[in-house]
Amino acid sequence: xxxxxxxxxxxxxxxxxxxxxxxxxxxxxxxxxxxxxxxxxxxxxxxxxxxxxxxxxxxxxxxxxxxxxxxxxxxxxxxxxxxxxxxxxxxxxxxxxxxxxxxxxxxxxxxxxxxxxxxxxxxxxxxxxxxxxxxxxxxxxxxxxxxxxxxxxxxxxxxxxxxxxxxxxxxxxxxxxxxxxxxxxxxxxxxxxxxxxxxxxxxxxxxxxxxxxxxxxxxxxxxxxxxxxxxxxxxxxxxxxxxxxxxxxxxxxxxxxxxxxxxxxxxxxxxxxxxxxxxxxxxxxxxxxxxxxxxxxxxxxxxxxxxxxxxxxxxxxxxxxxxxxxxxxxxxxxxxxxxxxxxxxxxxxxxxxxxxxxxxxxxxxxxxxxxxxxxxxxxxxxxxxxxxxxxxxxxxxxxxxxxxxxxxxxxxxxxxxxxxxxxxxxxxxxxxxxxxxxxxxxxxxxxxxxxxxxxxxxxxxxxxxxxxxxxxxxxxxxxxxxxxxxxxxxxxxxxxxxxxxxxxxxxxxxxxxxxxxxxxxxxxxxxxxxxxxxxxxxxxxxxxxxxxxxxxxxx
Amino acid sequence: xxxxxxxxxxxxxxxxxxxxxxxxxxxxxxxxxxxxxxxxxxxxxxxxxxxxxxxxxxxxxxxxxxxxxxxxxxxxxxxxxxxxxxxxxxxxxxxxxxxxxxxxxxxxxxxxxxxxxxxxxxxxxxxxxxxxxxxxxxxxxxxxxxxxxxxxxxxxxxxxxxxxxxxxxxxxxxxxxxx
Numbered sequence: 001x002x003x004x005x006x007x008x009x010x011x012x013x014x015x016x017x018x019x020x021x022x023x024x025x026x027x028x029x030x031x032x033x034x035x036x037x038x039x040x041x042x043x044x045x046x047x048x049x050x051x052x053x054x055x056x057x058x059x060x061x062x063x064x065x066x067x068x069x070x071x072x073x074x075x076x077x078x079x080x081x082x083x084x085x086x087x088x089x090x091x092x093x094x095x096x097x098x099x100x101x102x103x104x105x106x107x108x109x110x111x112x113x114x115x116x117x118x119x120x121x122x123x124x125x126x127x128x129x130x131x132x133x134x135x136x137x138x139x140x141x142x143x144x145x146x147x148x149x150x151x152x153x154x155x156x157x158x159x160x161x162x163x164x165x166x167x168x169x170x171x172x173x174x175x176x177x178x179x180x181x182x183x184x185x186x187x188x189x190x191x192x193x194x195x196x197x198x199x200x201x202x203x204x205x206x207x208x209x210x211x212x213x214x215x216x217x218x219x220x221x222x223x224x225x226x227x228x229x230x231x232x233x234x235x236x237x238x239x240x241x242x243x244x245x246x247x248x249x250x251x252x253x254x255x256x257x258x259x260x261x262x263x264x265x266x267x268x269x270x271x272x273x274x275x276x277x278x279x280x281x282x283x284x285x286x287x288x289x290x291x292x293x294x295x296x297x298x299x300x301x302x303x304x305x306x307x308x309x310x311x312x313x314x315x316x317x318x319x320x321x322x323x324x325x326x327x328x329x330x331x332x333x334x335x336x337x338x339x340x341x342x343x344x345x346x347x348x349x350x351x352x353x354x355x356x357x358x359x360x361x362x363x364x365x366x367x368x369x370x371x372x373x374x375x376x377x378x379x380x381x382x383x384x385x386x387x388x389x390x391x392x393x394x395x396x397x398x399x400x401x402x403x404x405x406x407x408x409x410x411x412x413x414x415x416x417x418x419x420x421x422x423x424x425x426x427x428x429x430x431x432x433x434x435x436x437x438x439x440x441x442x443x444x445x446x447x448x449x450x451x452x453x454x455x456x457x458x459x460x461x462x463x464x465x466x467x468x469x470x471x472x473x474x475x476x477x478x479x480x481x482x483x484x485x486x487x488x489x490x491x492x493x494x495x496x497x498x499x500x501x502x503x504x505x506x507x508x509x510x511x512x513x514x515x516x517x518x519x520x521x522x523x524x525x526x527x528x529x530x531x532x533x534x535x536x537x538x539x540x541x542x543x544x545x546x547x548x549x550x551x552x553x554x555x
Numbered sequence: 556x557x558x559x560x561x562x563x564x565x566x567x568x569x570x571x572x573x574x575x576x577x578x579x580x581x582x583x584x585x586x587x588x589x590x591x592x593x594x595x596x597x598x599x600x601x602x603x604x605x606x607x608x609x610x611x612x613x614x615x616x617x618x619x620x621x622x623x624x625x626x627x628x629x630x631x632x633x634x635x636x637x638x639x640x641x642x643x644x645x646x647x648x649x650x651x652x653x654x655x656x657x658x659x660x661x662x663x664x665x666x667x668x669x670x671x672x673x674x675x676x677x678x679x680x681x682x683x684x685x686x687x688x689x690x691x692x693x694x695x696x697x698x699x700x701x702x703x704x705x706x707x708x709x710x711x712x713x714x715x716x717x718x719x720x721x722x723x724x725x726x727x728x729x730x731x732x733x734x
Contacts, residue, residue, distance in 0.1 A: 226609040356558050
C-alpha cells in the first residue's frame with residue numbers, strides 16, 4: 001500500500017526542483033513546501049492523478065513578523081490515512097499566486113475566500129466574484145489580515161449589486177429566484193435558476209449572508225479554552241463536530257494524549273449528534289417530498305435522542321462537552337445504565353420505522369434518479385460524507401483517520417453507487433443505524449479514569465489539522481498556534497463548504513419541483529459553510545440519468 | 556405486509572406523543588443547563604467569571620467605590636464556565652429554561668459590591684468581600700507570621716510590592732548590621 005512518503009516521492013519525481021522542503025509534522029501529517037509558480041501543476045497532479053481529496057485551503061498573514069503571507073492547500077488520502085499540507089510563500093508587495101481553479105474546479109471557493117479575506121489574488125481565477133462578504137464590502141479591506149480591526153465597520157454603499165450570471169438568450173429563458181431563505185431548511189442562501197419551461201437549465205447561487213467572522217473573533221478575542229464554545233456555535237446541528245475538530249487540531253499541535261474515558265465519551269457525543277442530525281434530515285426530506293407521516297415518525301424517534309443528550313450533557317443541543325484536554329462532564333454509573341436501556345429501545349424503534357418508511361414504493365419512486373451526481377463529479381469536486389458515499393466514493397474519516405475511541409468500535413460505512421437522492425437517503429438511514437450501534441458499544445465498554453487533564457504546554461507556531469467525520473462529511477479544522485494563549489490562524493472548513501458547490505451540478509436538468517429536495521439532499525448547513533459557484537449548462541439539454549439508488553443492505 | 560400498512564399500524568400503535576405544552580411538561584433531568592443563578596450573598600466580586608465568559612454575558616464595571624457585575628441572559632450560552640471557575644461556588648444551574656421575555660430588563664441581573672481603598676495610596680483596588688475572603692484564608696496560611704504582614708492585604712498590588720521590597724531591604728540591612 002502507498003504511504004504518504006510514497007506520495008511525496010512520486011511528486012518529487014514528477015516535479016524535480018518544484019518541491020523545496022518536506023517536513024513531518026506528526027504521524028500522518030506532512031508539510032511540503034512548494035515554489036509558488038508550481039502550485040497549480042502540483043495540485044492538479046496530486047488531486048487528479050494521485051487521487052487526493054481536497055480538504056481545505058487557508059492563507060495566513062505573517063507580514064508583521066516575516067514580511068510575507070503563506071497559502072496552504074491541504075489534501076487528504078483517506079485510504080492511506082495521510083494528510084499533506086502544501087505550502088507556498090507569497091511575498092509582501094506581490095500579493096498574488098497562480099490559481100489552481102482552472103485545473104481543479106474544487107479550489108474555486110477556497111481561492112476566492114483567500115482573495116476576499118486576505119487580499120491574496122488568485123491569478124487566472126475564472127470566477128473571481130464575491131463569496132463571503134456583502135456586496136458593498138470595500139474591495140481593499142481584508143478582514144483576516146492581522147492589521148484589520150473589527151471595531152469600525154466600513155460605510156454602507158446602497159447601490160452595490162452582485163453580478164449574477166444572466167441567461168444568454170433571455171427571450172426564451174426565464175429566471176426563477178429561489179431564496180434568500182431556503183423553504184425547508186430555513187437558512188439563508190439564494191439560488192437563481194434559469195429555466196426552460198419547468199426544467200432547470202442553469203443555476204447560479206450566492207451565499208455568504210451569514211458570514212460572521214468567527215475566525216477573526218477567535219484570533220483576536222478568545223483564548224484556547226474558550227474557542228470550543230464559539231466553535232460549537234458555528235453550527236446549530238453539528239456543534240460537537242466543530243468542538244472536536246478544534247480540540248483535535250490543538251491537541252495534535254501540543255502532542256497531547258486525551259484520557260481514555262474522555263475519548264469514549266467524545267465518540268459517543270459525536271455519534272449521538274450524528275443520529276439526531278440524520279433523523280432530523282430524514283424527517284425534513286420526507287416532509288419536502290410531501291410524506292408528512294415520515295416527518296412525524298422520524299422526529300418521534302429523534303425526540304428520544306434529544307432527551308438522551310439532555311440526560312448525558314444537560315443540554316438538548318450545544319452539549320458544551322468537548323474541550324481541549326478531554327470532556328467537561330463525566331457520565332455517572334446510574335446515568336450510563338439509564339442511557340444504555342434507552343439506546344436499546346431507540347435501536348428497536350428505529351429499525352421498525354426504517355423498515356416501514358423506506359420500504360414505501362411511492363417514496364422510492366419519488367427519490368429515484370433525482371439530483372444525480374456521478375462518481376467522477378463526486379471525486380472531481382472532493383465532496384464529503386453521505387453525498388460522496390452515495391456516489392460510490394468510499395470515504396469515512398472515522399475509519400480512515402482513526403481518532404478518539406473509534407478504532408475500538410465495530411461499525412460499517414454504508415456506501416451506495418446510485419448517486420441520486422434515494423442513494424443519499426439510504427446512506428444516511430443506514431449510517432444512523434450504525435451510529436446507534438456505536439453509542440451502544442461506547443456505553444457498554446466505557447473505561448474508567450479521569451475525563452479531563454489540562455494541557456501543560458502548547459508550543460507556538462505549529463500547524464495542525466483536525467479531521468472529524470460529521471453528519472455531513474469530514475469537518476476540517478486547520479490551525480496555527482500562536483503565543484499568549486491564543487490561536488494565530490484558525491480556518492474552519494465545514495463539510496457543506498465542499499458539498500454545496502456541487503448542487504448546481506445536481507440541479508441542471510431537473511424540474512423546479514425537485515429543486516427543494518435536491519438542494520436538501522446534500523443536507524446543507526449554511527451557517528457552517530459561511531463562510532459560490534456556477535454551473536451553467538446553457539445548452540439546455542436534458543440530462544440522461546443513469547444512476548439508481550437501491551435499498552440493499554437495509555434489511 | 557406492505558409498507559403502507561406497517562406505517563399505518565405504527566402510527567396507530569404509537570398514537571399521539573406530543574404533549575399539551577405548557578400545561579403538560581416533561582420533567583427536566585438532573586444536571587440540566589438551565590439559567591445560571593448567581594447567589595448574591597456568596598459572590599465576593601473577584602471577577603473571574605467575567606474574564607472567562609465566552610460570549611461576554613457577564614461584564615464587570617469598576618467605578619470609584621462600586622464594583623458592578625452585570626449578567627445578561629440574552630447573551631448567555633449556558634456553557635457553565637462561570638460555575639466552573641467561581642472560587643466560592645456562587646453560581647448554580649437552575650432548571651429554568653424558558654427565558655423568552657418581552658423586555659430586555661427581565662433578562663438582566665446586576666450585583667453591586669463595595670470596593671475598598673488602599674491603605675497606602677488611597678485608590679480603590681478591590682472589593683471589600685475579596686479582602687475579607689483573603690483575610691480569612693491568610694490567617695490560616697500565614698500561621699505564626701500572621702501579625703507581621705497583616706497589613707499587606709489592605710494594600711493595592713503596587714503598594715504591596717513596594718512595601719514587600721522595603722521590608723526585604725530592612726531585613727537585609729539588619730542582617731548586615733548584626734554581622
